[in-house]
Amino acid sequence: MRNLSLLALLCLLTASLYAQSPPAATRFTLQGRAVDTTSAPLPSSTVMLLSAKDSSMVNFTRTGDNGAFTFKNIKAGTYILKISFVGLIPYNQLIKHAGEPVMDLGPLKLKPITRELMEVVVRTAKAPLTIKGDTIEYNASSFKVPPGSTVEDLLRKLPGVQVDQDGNIRAQGQEVKKVTVDGKSFFGDDPKLATKNLQAEAITKVQVFNDKTEQAKMTGVDDGKKEKTVNLQLKEEFKKGGFGKLTAGAGPASNNVSTRFEGKGSYNKFDSKQQFSALLLGNNTNQQGLSFNDYQDFRGSNSFNWNDNADFGFSGSNRYLYFGDDNESLTIPISGGNGRGFTKNTAGGLNYNYDTKKTKLSTSYYFNQTRLNLDALRENKSYLPGSTNLRKTDTSSQSNLATNHRISFRLEKQLDSMQTLLIISNSRFGLNTSNLQSQQRVFQSVANSAELPTTYSQSTNNSSANQFAIANTLLYRLKFKKKGRNFGASATFQMNKNDGDLLLKARNEFYQATSVNDMLRILNQDQGTNSVSNQYKANLLYVEPFAKKFFWETFYNFNLRYDEVDRDVANLDDSRRRIDSLSLYYKNNYLFNRLGSSVRYSYKGLNISAGVAGQQFQLDGKFARDQSQPLQPINRTFTTVIPNVSLNFDLKNNRYLGANYDVGVQIPSSRDLQPVTSNSNPLAITRGNPNLLPQLGHNLSASYNYFNPGSFINLWTNIYTTYFVNQIVYSQTVDPKTLITTTMPENLTGGKNLGSNIYFGFPLKKTKATLNLNTSLNLGHNLTRINEVLNETNNQNYSFGVRLELTPKEWITFYGNANMSITNTKYSINTTQNQTIYNNSIRGDLNLKLPGDFYLNTTLNYNEYKNEKLNFNQQIPLLSSSIYRIVGKAKKAEIRLSGFDLLNRNVVVSQYAGQNYTSTERIQSLARYFMLSFTYNMRGVQAKMRRDYY
Amino acid sequence: MKKLVLVLCLMVSSMAMAQKTEGVVTYVRKDYWSKMISRLTFLSQEQKDRQTQLRKNWEENNKGTKMKMAFNANESLYTYFSTEPEEGGYSWRQYELDLYRNFEKDKKTDIIEMLGKTYVVEDSIHAPVWKIGNQIKEVAGFICMKAETEDPVKNQKITAWFAQDIPVSAGPERMCGLPGLILELNIDDGTVIIEATNVAFRPLTADDLKLPKVKGKKIDDAAYDKVIRQYIAQQTVAHENPYWEIRY
Incomplete structure (x- = not known):
């Protein structure tokens, strides 16, 4: 009713x-x-x-x-x-x-719709059927034909349409006289021409209707005769697309700087399944790689993949292991900004993606080369137990050439609705050559006495290295019918190979030596190092929803790393005699096993999980000074239990609460484990430690965020603390005679840090002005051993920042920010040397639209570095400006005149205070230059007045 | 007048008895972000293309959000199918959304959480003016006809497919007022698609049509439209996508 x-x-x-x-x-x-x-x-x-x-x-x-x-x-x-x-x-x-x-x-x-149409078209093919008077329209994409089929094959499938052996078409019993494509006749009058040549894939709709005869259309007199006509409508997305962009610019030589140039070109071609892109760039303006946008245009649908993590662990934390190795990444580096020194860069690549619902394939090749010239002035002041200080100055000049080839492959295959298989392979082949010339001086002062020069060193390092690295992963995921039940298995093989050679020439003068023999040391060595590091990983994961809202997750990780190092150091002044103290043959197996389990509760925005894992490390190493000598064993086993607790709470009105406790494990890097002595800097020798244990960090953190999309008010806060067990720290011993510093890693327990960040943003006037305030605090307590004395360094860092966005009118926008950072550092071994360093910066970015379609962008970057104790005070104002105009009716081209560092003040500066030293660095870098550039973009150029958030 | 209605009621009563007019529809709502981004007027073609290329696979993998609607001849209530996470993932809080219609009394109550507030929109139904098309297709086992309308506030083209043989005026989201139950909505050429996956006919219980007890700001349709219109205008000026925070 x-x-x-x-x-x-x-x-x-x-x-x-x-x-x-x-x-x-x-x-x-x-x-x-x-x-x-x-x-x-x-x-x-x-x-x-x-x-x-x-x-x-x-x-x-x-x-x-x-x-x-x-x-x-x-x-x-x-x-x-x-x-x-x-x-x-x-x-x-x-x-x-x-x-x-x-x-x-x-x-x-x-009238009835023929049973055929109803059953086949509407019910089976789920195709909408359009009825326009006497026209019936089919949705062609609903009729499955094998790939590569022609329209003729497609028509054969359509109810009510017959195609005979010769390709003649009959629709609803009548012969079809005309076939049009998007309403236009296709290569003349023969209807078969279109149906035999066009790919079925390209068609979205087939319309069958009665059209006036050509004669009637010509004369405008309707003769009453009607012809059966078939119209084929092309797919929107099948209309293949392509776009490209080209930028070229040059600037005159000036200011001791040679002619500047930059060029970048890219082209993309795509259809509904495929994306192809090519990219080439070159410049001598310190633009080293791809910007974030360049990267996305280059990689397309494969720019970011979320489910590629094969190292299973506690949910929420992605990686369970961290390696200290500083190898260059296997994937394409993204970097935009201005580099240090002077660089000349070339890069280019090809990318191809093929994506269907079941198969997703992506391959790319990327090449980049950077030639770097770097002149640096460094000063380091270190504090030794008692009241001794060492001051080192280092004037160096370096030229590097680094070339990298990267190949990537990723295949994701949906085996069925429950199973997914993923194969990922990334590899890099790199060639590096470097020439470094350095002059170092060391001064010693005891208590408040005057400084005495102790050492003078001149060295030349010529090095070359071939590197090859590859990582292959196979990942299988299985979903079960029961919702939430999941299984995952993965296997990874990684290899890092490095063949390097260093020619080291050094002349070291020790002014305070007591014997003549010790006054001068000359090194002329050839150091050859071949190393291989192979890693085998296997992982399992199982998730069981054991009750409503509860999930039980279990994982197992197996990880075996095999390192082999063969290092031969020969004295070139002594008929290439082998120097045993610096040579080494070393092998090790680092085995890691972990089994963990956790329980998670998830309901209505609240997720709580708690779990525990047991892990065991086994180090089985062997070393000798030479391959022919008997190997000495090193064996260590280390077992630990790591807990994990996390809370995520998505509260009403856009508030989020999070808290986490976990234990991070860092395995010592292969380099830190090798009992190798490296004297590439003769005054700062480093040595590996085969007895190193993994570093454990107990991390505790909490965060609270609030966002009001109505009033645009944001608040982000967090607090975190870490306590280290077996922290890998670099302890130093200073030779009392030569003042040569030897650094060796060791495990120390007791380091910790505590910090907090607060960020608050709100509109001063909606859509016109926004203000953001932020502050952060970090307290660090770090341990190191200096000459066998335990030094505790306490760092306190406070920073404050303010950011202002002004967008009052379409023709003017301003983005500004100011930051202030203060770091206090206290050294327990030498309390008179407590430091305070300041790093302050101001940045402004002004965009103006000028009459006559001109646009002006001006940025000021002002940085200040101060350390009163060291009398270090450096201010660097960087003012850059560019004016551009979008030209042409179609607005596809842009002409731009840019001036970089108009005040000619660019120097890259950094300062640091920690451990037992403070250091400053000044690097001569590309300063004032001008450039006139031209851009052509097939999709049009749009002036950039605002920052977009979308 | 009343007599006329009575006569009409009697006249149609016999045939209506045979009809199925009470039950629960399950829908899946899918948002296609690249199309949404492509409609933002402040972006350049380059930025739109970049997003389209980038998001291609994510959209294919998007399983959508399951929604449900309890309906009978006079009333309907549209809301989330479940508050539980699908496939055992992390649970995220959903914005409150309960859309209730009473066709007999020409009344609606919409509980909508957005822009940091919970709104309770109470007004008469205000069904859109529908244009009826000439297409038929099948959705969830029912032959549906095409109807089109426009949303003047969000400036959207809306296509609805309504069942020829379920004589209920209800529909998903804020759409209704057709001679049959709306089983599919397509907003702006597939930018958002809400498609019925199942229609289960069964007698409703009182709980099926019960609105949750939620405190909110009471407004009418005109005020609601004003909030939406202002927010879209504001976000467009600020070069931000308004649809992260309001339903497209």
Whole structure:
């Protein structure tokens, strides 16, 4: 009965609406009867009254048992009456009211849709069927034909269409005389030309209808003859696309700097399945690699993949192991900014993606080369137990050439709806050559006495290295019918190979030596190092939803790293005699096993998980000074239990609360483990430690965020602390005679840090001005052993920042920020040397739209570095500006004049205070230059006045 | 007047008895972000293309959000299918969304959480003006007809497919007022698609049509449209995508 009330209501509404006007000929009643072709009544048909003007629905009703319907009190006018009944072609009739109070249409016949069309098209192919008078339109994409099929093959599949052996087409029994594509005739009159040549894949719709003859169209006289016509509509996305962008610029030599140039070109081609891109760039303006946008354009659909992590662990934390190795990444580096020194860069690559629902394939090749010239001035002041200080100055000049080739492959295959297989392979081949010339001086002072020069060293390092690294991963994921039950298995093989050679020439003078022999040391060595590091990993994961809202996760990790190092150092001044103290043959197996389990509760935005894992490390190493000598074993086993607790709470009104406790494990790097002595800097020798244990960090953190999208107020806060067990620290011993520093890693427990960040943003005036404030605090307590004395360094860092975004008008925008950072450092071994360093910066970015379609962008970057104790005070204002105009009617080109560092003050500076030293560094870098550049972008150039967030 | 209604009721009563007019529809709502981004007027073609290329595979893998609607001839309630995470992932809080219609009384109550507030929109139904098309297709086992309308506030083209043989005026999201139950909505050429996956006819219990007890700011349709219109205008000026925070 309820549905009746609805109908009654609607009638009531309609009726009451019109009831107010006086009854006249302006109102009428429309009635009729819906019947099928056998004149049997069609009860419950939908009857709609549409406005003839735009087909908008005015009223609707349903027919009764006898198929009859009535619309009462209808305003006089023109309408379309539409009757629909499942399985029949909707009936349409134009209703022109001629003034009579009751218009009776009598029986209205609805024709059946052929069973074939209904069953095949609508039910099976789920294709919408469009009925336009006598035209029936099919959705071609619903009819599956094998890849590579022609339109002819497709037509054969369509109900009501026949294609004979010669390719002649008949539709609804009549011969098709004309085939058009998107309404236009296709290469002449032969209908077969289109159907035999066009790919079925390219077609979205097939329309069959009667068209006027060509003759009738030409003469404009309708001869009444109609031709059966088939129109093929092309797919929107199949219309293949391509776009490209080219930038070229040059600037004159000036200011002791040679001619500047930059060029970048990219081209992308795509269709619904494939993406292809090519990229080439070169410059001598310190732009080393791809910007974030360049990277996304280059990699397309494969820019970011979320589920590639094969190292299973506690949910929420991605990696379970960290390696200290500083190898260059296997994947394409993203970097935009201005590098240090002077660089000349070339890069380029090709990328191809093929994506279908079941298979996703991506491959790329990327090449980059950087030639770097770097002149640096470094100063380091270190504090030794007692009241001794050492001051070292280092003036160096370096030229490097680094070339890298990277190949990537990724295949994701959906085996069925439950299983996914992923194969990833990334590799890098690198060549490096470097020439470094350095002059070092060491000064010693005891207590407050005057400084005494102790050492002078001149050295030349010529090095070359070949590197090859590859990582292959196979990852299998299985979902079960039971929701939330998951299984994962993965295997990884990684290899790092490095063949390096260093020619070291050094002349070291020790002024305070007591014997003549010790006064001068000359090194002339050839150091060859071949190393291989192979890593085998296997991982398992199983997730079981054991109760409503509860998940039980279990994982197992196996990890074996095999390192082999063969290092031969020969004295070139002594007929290439081998120097045993520096040479080494070393092998080790680092085995790691972990089994862990956790329970998670997830419901209504609250996720809590708690778990524990047991892990064991086994080091099985062997070393000798030479391959021919007997190997000495090193064996260590280390077992630990690591807990993990996490909380994520998504609260009402955009508030989030998070808390986490976990233990991070860092395995010593291969380099730190090798008992190798490296004297590439003769005054700062480093030595590996085969007894190193993994570093454990107990991390505790909490965060709270709030965001109000209505008022645009943001608040982000967090607090974190870490306590280290077996922290890998670099302890130093200083030779009392030569003041040569030897650094060796060791494990120390007790280091910790504590920090907090707060960020608050709000609009000063909505859409016009936004202010963000931020502050952070970090307290660090670090341990190192200096000459066997334990030194505790306490760092306190405070920073404050403010950011202002002004976007008052379309023609002017300003983005500014200021940051201040203070670091206090205290050394327990030498309390008189406590330091305070300041790093302050101000940045402003102004965009203006000028008359005549000119745009101006100006940035000021002001940095200040201060350390009063060291009397170090450096201010660097960097002012850059560019003016550009978008040219051409189509707005596809841009001409730009840029001036970088207009004040000619660029020097890259950094300062640091920690461990037992403070250091400063000044690097001469590319300063003032001008450039005129031209950009052509096939998709058009748009001025960049604002930062977009989308 | 009342007599007329009565006569009409009687006339259609016999045929309506045979009809199925009570049950629960399950929908899947999918948002296609690259299309949404492509409609942002402040972005350049280059930025739009970049997003389209980048998001291709993510959108293919998007399983959408399951929604449900309880309906009978007079009432309907549209809300999330479940608050539980699909496939055992992390649970995220959903913005409150409960859209209730009473066709008999011409009343609606929409509980919508957005822009940091919970709104309770109470007004008469205000069904859109529909244009009826000439296409039929099948959705969830029902032959549906095409109807089109426009959302003047969000400036969207909306296509609805309504079942010829379920004589209920209800529909998903804020759409309704057709001669049959709306089983599919397509907003702006597939930018958002809400498609029925199942229609289960069964007698409803009182709980099926019960709105949760939620405190919120009571407003009417005009005020609601104003909030949306202002927010879209604001975000467009600020070069930000408004649809991260409001439903497209």
